[in-house]
Amino acid sequence: MAFLSINRLTKTFGSNTTVKGVDLEVARGEFLTLLGPSGCGKTTILRMVAGFEMPSSGTIRIEDKDVTNLKPHQRKIGMVFQAYALFPNMTVRDNIAFGLKVAHRSGSEIDARVREMLDLIKLPQLADRYPYQLSGGQQQRVALARALAIKPQILLLDEPLSALDAKIRVSLREEIRALQRQLGITTIFVTHDQEEALSMSDRICVMSEGRIEQLGTPFEIYNYPKTRFVASFVGTLNILRGKVTDSAAGRVQIDGQEVVTNRGLNGASTGDEVAVALRPEALSIGRANGSSNNLDGVIDEVHFLGSVVRIRVRFSDTAVSLDTFNRPNAAPPERGQPITVNFGREDILVLEGPAY
Template sequence: MSFLDISGVSKSFGGNTVVRGFDLAVRRGEFISFLGPSGCGKTTMLRMVAGFEQPSAGRIVIDGEDVTHRPPNARRIGMVFQAYALFPNMSVGDNVAFGLKVAGRPAAERAKRVDEMLGLIKLAHLKDRYPYQLSGGQQQRVALARALAPSPRVLLLDEPLSALDAKIRVSLRTEIRALQRELGITTIFVTHDQEEALSISDRIVVMSEGRIEQCGTPHEIYNRPRTRFVAGFVGTLSLVEAEAEGAGSTVTVAGQPVTLAEPVAGSGRRPVTLAFRPEALKLDAGEGRINAIRGTVEAAEFLGSVVRLRVATPGGTLLADVFNSPAAPPPAPGETVVLHFAPGDVFALDGEGAAPAQAIAAE
């Protein structure tokens, strides 16, 4: 049974609809990420769960209680903002205690809870400092502790790491996930960073233009995208044009047969678009790699542990990642190569309205 139910929620500002028919059932203790480009409606949806915005249609239910029209302070929601929103004139301890004080908790209870929260985020030694005396990462930890102190039913995180540098972001997202698991709190995390969403989520909701494009585990979203938008937004992807005929699992790319793991929907002769992840394409014909496409290396980009090859094929450009080896330099531009892959390493997208064959990468 779901703990948080969002049913048919839409939101319009004047004549502009920013969230459309949003349906999501979240299990107790689940970590959900809303992922999508700027302006897709993910923060608006989060604010409606928090109570800062009212839906134009639909219902929001938490633990069996309809909170659609309840104010934020009656929902038992904890929220962490992108800009921290700490009170500059309050110490770390007082910031963490703020929600407890507003709720009228006794002073002894507040002090005990503050010590507990600061211990969880490993900042007990900074209890008497002020926000301006903390680093960005420390300020965000304090904001997290403040949100968790009143024991909310749901924790909402609105792009909490976007203002931090890359190394601190990786460290802090790991800490947030570990803390969420320890407390078992139902959490919604908003981000436009696909790596963040893939690394810490139980499920990801990919959004575009106010709609849910796909909801699934990180493995499902990355390996089996259901729409062209999801395929292009999450991860790096190569698209090539192919042709299918009849109901089968074999298509052709410029006359070269390619076997898929599943039959292509439809009938008759029709165009389909094949999608490849760079790591799926190999230079060697290993076990199970029954497909092969010949092409010419256009460029080799050194990325450290891997070298990304840009290979021109009759159906379009393919990106292929090969491991960096000091003893074996990668193929040089102009060299002919054969890319091998297994049927399960390629998937077909609907050919209707397909974009020209090209290599595309997530923003």
């Protein structure tokens, strides 16, 4: 049985439906990320789970208890917001203690729990400071401690790292994941940042226009995207127009050159146009022997990026990008130079839906 179950969840604001019949199950102790662009419905789902928004229809169950119509304080949920939402007139100690005081815990219990949380976020020396005296990363740690102090059943994180600079984001996401594993708390994390989602999650729920596009592990989402949206949103991807020449054998023609997948093309017929996806890291320079695929083209662009050289290869009507490591003893290829790229049969992704 799932720890958190969302069934046919829908939310409508006037004539705009932002969440459209979402079904989702989260296991106890799981770290699930809702990933998608702005306006896809991910934060609205989080707010409905927290009780800050009431669903237009559908149900939310925690440990098989229907909490759909309960108020936020009745759900035992901790939430961390993008903008920290700390009380500016309270010290770090008092911010962390706030939820415990609202729950009418004893003074000794509050003091012990606050000390525990300060140690957990490694900020015991800052207990008497005010939010304006803290860095952004420190403020977000305090917000996290305040959410965890009440020992919630579920921790909800609404883009908590987006206001921080890149270096702090990386270190804090590692801390959040380590804390989540240490505490074993069921967590839902909302972000539009694919790197955050891929590096932190047990599973990722990719959303678009109020619906779930794909649900799976980071490995599955990145390596086996099911739709054009997922393929283009998660990671860098080359998407080419292909024409099926032999569905059963998995043969596809790209710009007059035939490539072979490692599986049959179920649902496609000979002559159908399909969208073919290739990750840049799957492509290598040079002609390969054996079962690998080869495509002949011309160097279109070369961009030197330090440790990486990004090369764009044009065929007839389409082009692909690939990255190679910089080698000081080998000059990068030049524009206009004929070139062959190769890739394995298993590296070809034929996406669902129309070619374009």
